[in-house]
Amino acid sequence: MPNLFGLLKKTSPSISPDDILAALGKVLEPEVNRDIVSLGMVKDVACRDGSVSFTIRLREAGSPLQIPLERMARRAVLAVPGVKAVEINFESSPKSQLRDTTRLNLDARHVVAIASGKGGVGKSTVAVNLAVALAETGQRVGLLDGDIHGPNVPLMLGLKDEQPFAFGEQIFPPSAYGLKVMSMGLLVPPEAPVIWRGPMLHQAIRQLLRDVMWGSLDVLVVDLPPGTGDVQLTLTQSLPLSGVVMVTTPQEAALADVIKGTEMFRQLDIRVLGFVENMSYYVCPHCGQEEAIFGPGGERLSGQLGLPLLGRVPLDPGVRLGGDTGQPVVVAAPDSPAGWALRQAAETISSTLRNMPSPALAFPGYKVYPELNLI
Ligand SMILES: Nc1ncnc2c1ncn2[C@@H]1O[C@H](COP(=O)(O)OP(=O)(O)O)[C@@H](O)[C@H]1O
Ligand SMILES: [Mg+2]
Known part of the structure; x- marks a missing residue:
């Protein structure tokens, strides 16, 4: 006898920002080798139906890490049951703040x-x-x-x-x-x-x-x-x-x-x-x-x-x-x-x-x- 609740969950999962953060918590920032969530790099997670959006903060604009991070984050979030579309925004500290630091x-x-x-x-x-x-x-x-x-x-x-x-x-x-x-x-x-x-x-x-x-x-x-x-x-x-x-x-x-x-x-x-x-x-x-x-x-x-x-x-x-x-x-x-x-x-x-x-x-x-x- 299959577990009906389990089936139900599979057919109409409701996704919460916590699910997304848990998935992103497995994505490692390649330079410091720690996950991007505990590094404080993820913000503004929003879930609506099967669509998820969030922002990844980068240390510098045009960072070479942007492309690999986007790929890894997308893959991790798409693996969450019920997620159909992922939109990732990138944000970096303003240049003026980074100069002379x-x-x-x-x-x-x-x-x-x-x-x-x-x-x-x-x-x-x-x-x-x-x-x-x-x-x-x-x-x-x-x-x-x-x-x-x-x-x-x-x-x-x-x-x-x-x-x-x-x-x-x-x-x-x-x-x-x-x-x-x-x-x-x-x-x-x-x-x-x-x-x-x-x-x-x-x-x-x-x-x-x-x-x-x-x-x-x-x-x-x-x-x-x-x-x-x-x-x-x-x-x-x-x-x-x-x-x-x-x-x-x-x-x-x-x-x-x-x-x-x-x-x-x-x-x-x-x-x-x-x-x-x-x-x-x-x-x-x-x-x-x-x-x-x-x-x-x-x-x-x-x-x-x-x-x-x-x-x-x-x-x-x-x-x-x-x-x-x-x-x-x-x-x-x-x-x-x-x-x-x-x-x-x-x-x-x-x-x-x-x-x-x-x-x-x-x-x-x-x-x-x-x-x-x-x-
Ligand atoms: N509890 C202690 N008994 C005997 N000599 C001490 C003791 N604490 C520090 N000293 C000696 O006093 C001197 C000054 O200590 P130091 O740690 O260099 O002080 P500070 O860093 O505050 O200038 C050193 O020669 C140290 O070995
Ligand atoms: Mg001293």
Whole structure:
């Protein structure tokens, strides 16, 4: 006995935009190898009787992808039961919008920036250790050293003699501890004084954002330069950030800077995921007693700002040594108080990100950003 409902469905199917989107969700954009629906390229789907129309957005007018995309999309939609005719429109961003733009070559589910109000609080140390700890959980992690003037991430990861592989305009980041790493320190000779300003600085950041072939990442960690100046502002606005982690030390002066930094991110509508208090306390190597050298700032700050304290990392000579020898403490001494605190912080960040939609997913590897305006 044939299923009558099944037959009925076959003879008079009603097509919904969701059916069409499901079919188009199998069409891959050949350049980035992801489906055109999750790339946000399909819009205005309309179905009427057996006729379907929709628009595909292209990055540039006259893109060579138009013909293959049209063919694949048409075939996919015609395979939906009941579809008799397909009309595909193409749309591209206006030329003016595309001229002088920086294309961010990035396919990362989440981008997390590590920021601090001032220098020397251990921001790079925290960024490196969080990134390594995240990679150790099996995630695909990249670390971008955004500190153009004092790039010390390569040293901290034992990569200071590493040369990134370049192919044409594309730069392939070297790996350490399962991380892909890119830093200005890998692109210029270490003795070259990086005191660039204006156009050269502009060019450097542009290159770091546009030409590095990260591949697909779960998380890109960005070590921002300290403070709240132009470079920080530009970098944070140029990246599809999921959030920021602030690093501070417990002194009053550092706390005031963190409050200022947090305020800047709030004004930019960027979520602050919490902060890490570094050099929180000192464990006496003789008696094991914890000493809060700089006072109990972090907890008070957490209450005052209403933000989670993601971890308290003690002052530990092993942390500095690990940084100088290219062996991050989460690897060299994972169960030391510092290693443990940093791994816990990474775990908390990881679970926050898991429950967050990806701001980058709307246009991964495809986003067109306005010209970075640093001059
Ligand atoms: N918890 C810590 N214990 C001991 N030394 C630390 C700790 N955190 C950072 N350092 C050391 O302090 C110095 C500054 O840290 P760094 O991460 O470069 O700071 P920032 O990036 O904020 O300028 C480095 O020599 C680093 O090894
Ligand atoms: Mg630094």
